[in-house]
Structure formats: structure tokens, C-alpha cells
Amino acid sequence: MSVGTDPQPISDTGAVESSCDTGPxxxxxxxxxxxxxxxxxxxxxxxxxxxxxxxxxxxxxxWSTLYGTAYWNEMTEEQRISLTRHEFASIMSIGIWFEMMLQELVFRDQYLTDYHRPEFQFAMTEVADECRHSLMFALATKKMVGTCYKPHPRLGRFAKLFKSTAADEVAYAGILVAEEILDVFQRGCMRDDRVLPFIRTVNEIHVLEESRHMRFAREEVRQRMQRVGWLRRQWSAWNVALASSYIVLSLVRPRAYADAGLDYHRAVAEMRHNHHFQSMVRSSCAHLMQFLDEVGLLTPAAARIYRKVHML
Known part of the structure; x- marks a missing residue:
């Protein structure tokens, strides 16, 4: 059984990522x-x-958002199992939502580029992967709890604006952060024999294939940031951090607590003050924050946003 996270970037072959290959x-x-x-x-x-x-x-x-709280200690084992199933169904549903945004961002960036280049061909491979992942998540949530969860309507409207305007380093850094956030949860659960076997398989498939997507996104961000000036860097960093914060805050929807039979007002209140969960997220995002700092996207304004949602 393993419930920890791996702070090192893992390649698609399972080895620590090499930096020998550079350039998209x-x-x-x-x-x-x-x-x-x-x-x-x-x-x-x-x-x-x-x-x-x-x-x-x-x-x-x-990895439950309520683990370690007084509410968790009061629950029966059946309630805890039900809670984690609805929580992870919510996370996968929100994953479908931002994977659909990801696909649009990639399509727009690759529109009318050189179709013979490996960069375009892998971008299309990534979109195909994301379509399969979204279907996999949809089937998994249906099988596990029989329902799906959507972001708040206001966030849905904000996301439409983001995916219609984000480009270059903002688009690929946004893609990277969203993928890393979901990866954090799945790495922590994919080898835990207490978890439903088919969910472990879902996690393994997604972690394997997203490792390629994240490697691609990191290289795109590095390349785009080479020609970015100070003012644009400040704006891009803030924009990415703001979008990331909304994703983190939306992962487990309040209705998931209600569907698990809990008092969702109390559950949300205890989740917001759960230092154990905050620490798990913060430690798991350490490598991501290091990368954003390396490329110049961890500005003081962006760092304040990440700290608010316990990613830093």
C-alpha cells in the first residue's frame, strides 16, 4: 500500500525525467x-x-478533504467509503471540465501551424488522449456513484473567457497546473489496495499518459517564456495563478458531501480549515512551484494566490 506522493517528475517510461531533450x-x-x-x-x-x-x-x-477532522472521526466506515467515492467522482468530473478546456487551448495554439512538425503531431496525440480520459472519467463516475458534478455557473462563465483568450505561456502553464493538480490526487491513490481496483487502474492510466502531457507543456512554457518581457510576465503569472486557484477550490463540490449523506455546511466548513489536507496539497505541489519559479511565473502576486489555496 502506498499513499504518498513522488516529488520527482516521472517520465512516461516510469523513470525520473531527463532534460537531455530540449525544444518542442x-x-x-x-x-x-x-x-x-x-x-x-x-x-x-x-x-x-x-x-x-x-x-x-x-x-x-x-486524501479525503475531511481526513483528520472531527467530522471524519465521527463517521462510520461506510460513511467514509461513501464520502471518498463522491469526492473522487467530483474530482474526475471537474477533470473532464478542464480537459475540455485544455483541448480547445491546444487546438487554437496549433491552428495553421506546420502539420509535419512533431510538435503539432504530439499536440494532436494529446487531444486524442484527453478525449479518451474524459470518457474514462465519465464512465468511472457513473459506475462509482451514478452522478457527475459541475463547476459553479459563475466559474463556468469565467472559464469560457479564459479559454477564449489564453494563449502562449498562459495557455500551456494553465494546462500544466490543471494536469499537475489532478496528478497529485491520483499518484497518492493509484497503488493503495484500500481503493477500488478499477479506480486504481483509472489512476494508473491517467498518470502514465499525463506524464507525457506535462513534459510537453513544460517545454512549451519554457520556450514561450524566453521572449516574454517583465510586464507581460507579471500579467501571465497572475492570470495562471488565478485560474489555478479556481480549479483547486472547485475540485470537491459541496453537493458531493450532501450526496454522501453528510451535512454539507459543516463538511465545507471543516474542509476549509483542514490543515492535514492543506499540507498534503502543498507538499505535493512543491515540484510544480519550483518549475513556475524557474521560468519566471511565480511572481509575488501569483505566490499570494497560490498560498491562499495552499499550493505554496
Whole structure:
């Protein structure tokens, strides 16, 4: 059983990531070869009709937003299992939402580029992966709890503006942060034998394939930031941090607590003051924050936003 997180960037082959390949085309060429050999298909790997084990969690208990609170200590084992299933269904539903935004950002960036370049070809591979991931998440939430969760309507409107205007380093840094946030949860649960087996498989597939996407996004951010001046860097860093904060705050929707049979007013209040969960998120985002600092996107204004949502 493993419930920890790995602070090191893991490549698509499972090894610590190498920095030998630099530049979008060089990195994309390597990632294309990896995708051809190691992509997986949840539609055939998972038995979507198999019954659920009533004793298994939806995510590692330690990754529940209420773990360590007084409310958690009062719950029965059945309530804790139900809570983690609805929490992770919410996280996967929000994952579908920002994966759809991701696809639009990539399509817009690659529109009318050189279609022969590895950069374009891997971008299209990533979009295809995200379509499969969204379907996988949709089937997983349906099987586990029979419902899906959506962001607040106001956030939905803000996201429409973001995905219509974000470009260059803002687009790819936004993609990277969103992918890293979901990756944090899944790495912490994918080898935990207390978690539903099919959810562990979902996590393994997503972590494997998102490692390629994150490598691609990091290289795109590095390249775009080379020609960014001071003023634009301040704006881009703030914009990415603001979008990231909204995603983090939306991962577990209040209705998930109600659907799990809890008093959602109390649950939300205790979640907001849960130092254990805040510490888990902060430690798991250390590598991401290091990268943003390295490329100049961890400005003082951005850092204040990340601290508010416990990513820093």
C-alpha cells in the first residue's frame, strides 16, 4: 500500500525525467515514440460491469478533504467509503471540465501551424488522449456513484473567457497546473489496495499518459517564456495563478458531501480549515512551484494566490 506522493517528475517510461531533450520538436518526437508504445485503453482494460466491493474506498482515506477532522472521526466506515467515492467522482468530473478546456487551448495554439512538425503531431496525440480520459472519467463516475458534478455557473462563465483568450505561456502553464493538480490526487491513490481496483487502474492510466502531457507543456512554457518581457510576465503569472486557484477550490463540490449523506455546511466548513489536507496539497505541489519559479511565473502576486489555496 502506498499513499504518498513522488516529488520527482516521472517520465512516461516510469523513470525520473531527463532534460537531455530540449525544444518542442525534440521533446515531442520522443513523446510520440513513447505514446506509440505505451498508451493504454481503459475501454478494454477495465470491466465496467463488474460489481463494486463495498469495503473499498474511492481514494486513499488520507486524501479525503475531511481526513483528520472531527467530522471524519465521527463517521462510520461506510460513511467514509461513501464520502471518498463522491469526492473522487467530483474530482474526475471537474477533470473532464478542464480537459475540455485544455483541448480547445491546444487546438487554437496549433491552428495553421506546420502539420509535419512533431510538435503539432504530439499536440494532436494529446487531444486524442484527453478525449479518451474524459470518457474514462465519465464512465468511472457513473459506475462509482451514478452522478457527475459541475463547476459553479459563475466559474463556468469565467472559464469560457479564459479559454477564449489564453494563449502562449498562459495557455500551456494553465494546462500544466490543471494536469499537475489532478496528478497529485491520483499518484497518492493509484497503488493503495484500500481503493477500488478499477479506480486504481483509472489512476494508473491517467498518470502514465499525463506524464507525457506535462513534459510537453513544460517545454512549451519554457520556450514561450524566453521572449516574454517583465510586464507581460507579471500579467501571465497572475492570470495562471488565478485560474489555478479556481480549479483547486472547485475540485470537491459541496453537493458531493450532501450526496454522501453528510451535512454539507459543516463538511465545507471543516474542509476549509483542514490543515492535514492543506499540507498534503502543498507538499505535493512543491515540484510544480519550483518549475513556475524557474521560468519566471511565480511572481509575488501569483505566490499570494497560490498560498491562499495552499499550493505554496
Amino acid at each position: 520538436d525534440e521533446v515531442s518526437d520522443r513523446l510520440l515514440r513513447s505514446a506509440a508504445h505505451s498508451s493504454r485503453n481503459a475501454m478494454v482494460e477495465i470491466d465496467w460491469n463488474a460489481p463494486l466491493d463495498p469495503t473499498k474506498y474511492g481514494c486513499s482515506p488520507e
